[in-house]
Structure formats: C-alpha cells, structure tokens
Amino acid sequence: MIFNTLWSILLRIHTVSVRGRLIRPWLxxxxxxxxxxxxxxxxxxxxxxxxxxxxxxDAIDEEILEAARIDGAGFFGEIWHIILPxxxxxxxxxxxxxxxxxxxxxxxxxxxxTSMGNPGYSTDxxxxxxxxxxxxxPERGGWGMGMGATVATMMFVxxxxxxxxxxxxxxxxRAKLS
Amino acid sequence: xxxxxxxxxxxxxxxxxxxxxxxxxxxxYLMFVTSLKDNRQIFTKPFSxxxxxxxxxxxxxxxxxxYQIYFRNSIVVTLISLGFIVLLTSLASYALAKYxxxxxxxxxxxxxxxxxxxxxxxxxxxxxxxxxxxxxDTPWSxxxxxxxxxxxxxxxxxxxxxxxxxxxxxxxxxxDGCSEHAIFRRIIMPLTKPALATVAIINFIPVWNDFWFPxxxxxxxxxxxxxxxxxxxxxxxETNFGMVFAVLSMASIPVMVFYLFLSRYFIKGLTKGAMKG
Numbered sequence: 093m094i095f096n097t098l099w100s101i102l103l104r105i106h107t108v109s110v111r112g113r114l115i116r117p118w119l120x121x122x123x124x125x126x127x128x129x130x131x132x133x134x135x136x137x138x139x140x141x142x143x144x145x146x147x148x149x150d151a152i153d154e155e156i157l158e159a160a161r162i163d164g165a166g167f168f169g170e171i172w173h174i175i176l177p178x179x180x181x182x183x184x185x186x187x188x189x190x191x192x193x194x195x196x197x198x199x200x201x202x203x204x205x206t207s208m209g210n211p212g213y214s215t216d217x218x219x220x221x222x223x224x225x226x227x228x229x230p231e232r233g234g235w236g237m238g239m240g241a242t243v244a245t246m247m248f249v250x251x252x253x254x255x256x257x258x259x260x261x262x263x264x265x266r267a268k269l270s
Numbered sequence: 271x272x273x274x275x276x277x278x279x280x281x282x283x284x285x286x287x288x289x290x291x292x293x294x295x296x297x298x299y300l301m302f303v304t305s306l307k308d309n310r311q312i313f314t315k316p317f318s319x320x321x322x323x324x325x326x327x328x329x330x331x332x333x334x335x336x337y338q339i340y341f342r343n344s345i346v347v348t349l350i351s352l353g354f355i356v357l358l359t360s361l362a363s364y365a366l367a368k369y370x371x372x373x374x375x376x377x378x379x380x381x382x383x384x385x386x387x388x389x390x391x392x393x394x395x396x397x398x399x400x401x402x403x404x405x406x407d408t409p410w411s412x413x414x415x416x417x418x419x420x421x422x423x424x425x426x427x428x429x430x431x432x433x434x435x436x437x438x439x440x441x442x443x444x445x446d447g448c449s450e451h452a453i454f455r456r457i458i459m460p461l462t463k464p465a466l467a468t469v470a471i472i473n474f475i476p477v478w479n480d481f482w483f484p485x486x487x488x489x490x491x492x493x494x495x496x497x498x499x500x501x502x503x504x505x506x507x508e509t510n511f512g513m514v515f516a517v518l519s520m521a522s523i524p525v526m527v528f529y530l531f532l533s534r535y536f537i538k539g540l541t542k543g544a545m546k547g
Contacts, residue, residue, distance in 0.1 A: 139294070167279075188386060196388040199481045203501070219390070226394055227486060237394050244391045255386050 122214035129215050133200050137193065141186045148182040149175060184262035188255055195251050198223060208233065218247050301522070305515035312511050327516035337517065339492055340499040345524070347409050347495060348477050351416035352470050358417065359424030359469060360432075360462065364454050366425070367433040368440065378429060384422030389415070390482060397486055411487045412495070416480070420473040427472075431465040432458060467535035474528055478521075496521050 152175065160174050198219030208216070208224065224233045226240020304312055305327055306320040331337040366378050396415060397406070405411040439461075440453050448456070459466075484498040500517050503510070 192386060192388050196390045198390070199479075202481070222390075222393075237398075241394050244394065248387065248391050251386075251388065251391075 122211050125211060125215045129201065129204060132204070133194060133197055136200070137186075137190050141190070144182050144186050145179060148179040152178050180262065180266055184258065187262075188258050191254055191258060192251055195219075195247065195254070218243070218250075222247065298522070301515050302519050305512060305519045308512050309510060324512060327510070327512035327514075328520075330510070330513050331516055331520070335499070335503070335513070337496075337499070337520075340494055340496045341520070343409060343493055344478065344495040344497075344521075347412050347416065348474065351413050351420065351477050352473060354413070354417045355420035355424055355473050356466055356470055359421055359428055360459065360466060361454070362421075363425050363428035363432050364458055367429050368437075368458075378425070381425045382422055384418075385426060389419050393482075393486055396483075400487060406487060407489045407493060409493055412483055415483050415487070416473075416477045419476065419480075420469070423472060424469040427469055428462065428465050431462055435461055464535040467532040471529060471532045475525060478525060 156174060156178075157170065160170055165173065196219055197217060201215060201217055201220045202223070204215070208220075222240060222243045225235045225243050226237055228234035303318075303320060306323045306325070308324045308326065311321060311324075362381065366374060366381075400406040400411045405414070435458065439457055443453050443457055479497060480495075481497040481501070484495045485501075488494055488498060496517065500514065500521070503514050503517065
C-alpha cells in the first residue's frame with residue numbers, strides 16, 4: 093500500500109466495479125458513489141500515516157512509559173495520557189498532509205468516474221472540476237484557462253483556511269496539554 | 271519496545287496485524303493474478319487463481335503497445351528528478367541548518383510551505399511557463415516540476431537531521447584545514463545517509479506514480495510515462511484488463527525493489543530526523 097498508491101488503488105477500483113456488476117452499481121448510483129470514492133481515497137494514506145505514527149511512538153522515551161506503569165497506569169491509560177499527548181504534533185502533521193492530499197485529489201477520481209464526476213456530477217470534486225474547467229474542450233465542460241485559474245484560487249483559499257484551522261486547533265491542544 | 275506479556279493481548283495484536291497485512295496484500299495478489307488471466311477469466315472468476323495461465327498481456331505490452339518506450343521514459347525522469355532532489359535538498363538543508371544568516375527561518379518556512387500549499391494549484395502557471403521556455407512536451411518539463419515537488423518534504427526531513435549533527439565535528443574538521451565544501455562532502459553527507467535514503471524513497475512513489483503532470487505537460491507518444499500510457503489502455507469499447515494489470519504489475523516491481531533496497535535506512539531516517547515535534 094505505502095509503496096503502491098496509484099496502482100493498487102486502480103486495482104481496488106476494478107474489484108469495486110466488478111462487484112458492482114454482480115451485486116449493485118456502487119459507482120453508478122449517485123448516492124453510493126461518493127462514499128465509495130472516499131473509502132478508496134482514504135486507503136491511499138493508510139501506509140504513510142502508519143509510518144509517521146510508528147516513528148513518533150518509537151521516539152517516546154521508554155522511561156516515561158516505565159514511570160507511568162509504576163504509578164499504576166493501565167493499557168488504555170497509557171495510550172490516553174502518555175502516547176496520545178506525545179504524538180499530537182504528528183497527528184497534526186498527518187491530518188494536514190491528508191487534508192491537503194484529499195482536497196487536491198484527482199487521479200483516483202479521474203480513474204473511477206472520469207473528469208465529469210460521473211454519475212451526474214455526484215463525485216465531482218475540486219480536483220476534477222479544476223481539470224475540467226482548465227484543460228477540457230468546451231463541449232466537455234471546459235471554460236478556458238481563466239476560469240481554471242479561478243477554481244485554483246478558490247481551492248487555495250479553502251486549503252489555506254483549512255490548514256490554518258487545523259494548525260490553530262493542534263497548537264491550542266498542545267498548549268493545553270503542556 | 272515493550273514486550274507484550276498477557277497472552278490474549280498478544281493473540282489479539284497478532285490477529286489485528288495479520289488482518290491488516292491481508293488488507294494490504296490482497297490487492298497486490300489480485301493485481302498479479304489478474305495479469306495472468308484473459309478477459310473472460312477475469313469476469314467469470316475474478317478472485318480465483320488463473321485457470322490456464324495466460325502471458326499474452328505481458329507479450330502484448332512489448333509487441334503491440336511498445337511499453338519499453340514508456341518504461342524508459344519513466345525510469346529516466348524518475349532517476350534524474352530523484353538525483354536532483356537529493357542533491358539540492360541536502361545542500362539547501364545544510365546551509366539552512368548550519369549557517370547563521372539573515373532571514374534564515376524565513377527561507378526555511380518558504381521552502382516548507384510547499385508541504386501545505388499543493389503544487390497542483392499552480393498548474394496553469396506551470397503550463398504557460400513551460401510553453402514559454404519551449405520545454406512543453408519534453409521530459410525536462412516533468413523533471414523540473416518533480417524536483418520542485420520533492421523539495422519541501424526533503425528539506426523538512428533533512429533540516430532537522432543535519433541540525434542534530436554536533437557542531438564540534440565540523441569545527442574540528444575546520445581546524446584541520448577542511449574547506450566548507452569538503453565538510454559537507456566528507457562529514458555531513460556520510461552521516462545523513464539514512465535521511466538521504468528516506469528522502470529518495472519518499473519522493474520515489476509520487477514521482478513514479480504521478481499522473482497529473484504528465485497528463486497536462488505531455489502530448490506526443492514517445493515522451494509519455496507509464497501512468498499516462500496506462501490510462502490510454504482503457505478503450506472506449508473494449509479494455510484488455512489482462513494487459514492493464516500486466517502493466518500495473520510491471521510498474522510496481524521497481525517501487526518494491528527500490529523500497530526493499532532502502533527500507534533499512536528508511537525507518538531509521540524517519541525515527542531520527544524530522545519527528546521531533
């Protein structure tokens with residue numbers, strides 16, 4: 093997974109669509125298409141996040157855990173009071189990276205539902221909208237470079253505010269904990 | 271690491287890990303198995319092992335579709351980009367981490383801001399620039415963009431790593447008459463090898479897999495990369511899925527080999543640098 097995002101994701105697409113032909117049109121139904129897409133996209137970040145978290149948890153000082161155990165912390169107490177606060181910055185980094193990655197997602201949407209956001213624009217997200225407006229021919233929904241640049245600017249505004257909110261939130265949390 | 275003592279806890283954790291490994295490996299298995307079937311087998315029994323093993327997907331790749339061109343392009347673009355990324359980010363991080371100058375932090379933030387601001391938003395600007403400097407539709411356009419794509423994460427990882435190398439090492443080298451450039455080459459570079467491997471491997475995946483920039487910047491057939499060429503295998507009326515999965519299997523081999531070679535450094539690099547919150 094970690095070393096293989098696009099390819100294994102492409103594969104996933106096929107299992108989904110094959111199953112769709114057998115059971116129900118998961119990707120053909122506007123109601124289910126977007127959740128399925130979200131599930132597939134979320135998959136892409138599994139490995140990366142786990143690597144970040146493992147690295148963070150590895151870096152926690154052994155003595156702190158030892159001390160907590162002597163003071164009588166249970167398994168869950170340990171996680172909640174020691175591990176979670178110390179990897180909070182990493183949770184922040186991972187959240188921001190995933191947020192940015194998801195917001196500009198294009199490859200998987202393009203592979204699964206084309207740049208038109210099929211069916212019926214129900215899976216149309218910023219990435220596909222940007223591609224369609226900026227680079228498609230007019231009859232396929234292209235509005236030219238100017239409109240594309242506008243979409244990109246709007247995307248930037250959203251991403252920027254989102255990231256700022258996340259950073260603010262995690263800084264506040266960290267300040268409260270320390 | 272803490273030894274897990276209670277038996278049920280150990281069993282449970284193993285169960286979870288096995289489940290997760292299966293979740294990861296299943297698509298890879300499916301990809302490989304599917305590449306050895308023909309269309310009829312794929313749709314009648316999608317999950318089973320191939321009945322008669324069919325190699326026609328692999329054969330067609332190199333006879334009908336000329337995938338050797340696309341693979342060569344992908345490999346050339348990826349290797350050149352990675353080389354430049356490692357070289358440039360290590361030099362930049364060295365300067366940022368070890369020298370005091372005005373606006374040092376500002377320059378660092380400027381580089382690292384690329385992590386938060388996605389490069390795709392600048393696509394139109396990139397496209398226009400590439401047309402203006404006559405690099406549109408050449409591998410160099412991709413290489414330049416991929417280098418820019420790799421720099422933020424590279425500097426983010428290497429900066430912390432190089433900063434943790436004690437200053438005494440460089441100073442003693444200076445006393446022995448080592449030039450600044452030789453300090454970088456003889457002391458900093460060998461000590462940051464794990465981090466350099468991390469940067470290379472972390473950037474290898476997005477560069478090798480990137481679909482967006484080839485889609486925008488590449489038109490002619492003989493400069494196409496593998497992901498772009500693969501998208502064209504999905505025909506309007508019929509798709510040879512065996513062939514598609516044969517490409518995917520072939521394309522994931524370099525990634526795995528690269529990862530296995532460098533993974534020893536990889537984990538070490540991530541735990542030591544960059545992760546100091």
